[in-house]
Amino acid sequence: QVQLVESGGGLVQAGDSLRLSCVASTRTFTTYAMAWFRQAPGKEREIVAAISRSGGDTYYTDSVKGRFSFSRDNSKNTVYLQMNSLKPEDTAVYYCAAAYSFPVLTPSFYSSWGQGTQVTVSS
Numbered sequence: 001q002v003q004l005v006e007s008g009g010g011l012v013q014a015g016d017s018l019r020l021s022c023v024a025s026t027r028t029f030t031t032y033a034m035a036w037f038r039q040a041p042g043k044e045r046e047i048v049a050a051i052s053r054s055g056g057d058t059y060y061t062d063s064v065k066g067r068f069s070f071s072r073d074n075s076k077n078t079v080y081l082q083m084n085s086l087k088p089e090d091t092a093v094y095y096c097a098a099a100y101s102f103p104v105l106t107p108s109f110y111s112s113w114g115q116g117t118q119v120t121v122s123s
Contacts, residue, residue, distance in 0.1 A: 002026045002112040004096045009117030012086055016121070020081040022096030022114055029077040030054075033102035035110065036070065036081045038092035038119075045107050048094070049081060052102040059103040063089070086121045093118050 003025040012018055020036065035050040049070040050059040058070050069082040079096065094117050097110035104110065 002029075002032060002098045004098060004112055004114035006094065006096045006114040006117040009094060009119045011120045011122065014087055014121055014123050016086050017082070017084045018086065018119060020083065020094055020096075020117060020119075022079045022081075024077045024079075024098065026077065030074050032098040032100065032112075033104065034072060034079045035097045035099065035104070036079075037095045037097055037107060037110075038090075039095070039116075040092040043092075045095070047105045047107075050103045050105070051079065057102065059105075083119070086119075088121045088123045091119060091121050 006022045008020040036048040039045040051070045055072040067085045072079040096114040098112040099110045
């Protein structure tokens with residue numbers, strides 16, 4: 001398993017931007033595809049975006065396409081989620097996760113998870 005630590009969440013207004021970061025503690029970061037999930041109160045955890053091992057391929061859920069951008073820096077064992085034009089419905093705890101396959105949309109296939117970072121978007 002991989003230890004993942006997220007950062008960058010916060011309270012913002014609708015239309016603002018945030019950048020989430022997730023650092024992985026592993027010597028084999030490039031063997032993992034990565035993803036961001038989110039979970040709002042009373043709702044199931046849902047995938048937001050995923051990225052392949054090289055970073056050359058990405059997946060986005062429909063509700064964030066055109067607003068969010070997922071990238072990775074394998075030299076720093078870090079992935080980033082740039083979130084622009086935030087909406088109140090983006091409010092959730094955001095989790096970083098690692099898997100051996102891409103794209104994997106189901107949480108149960110991810111072997112490692114971060115502790116989560118809260119994103120709150122006010123209207």
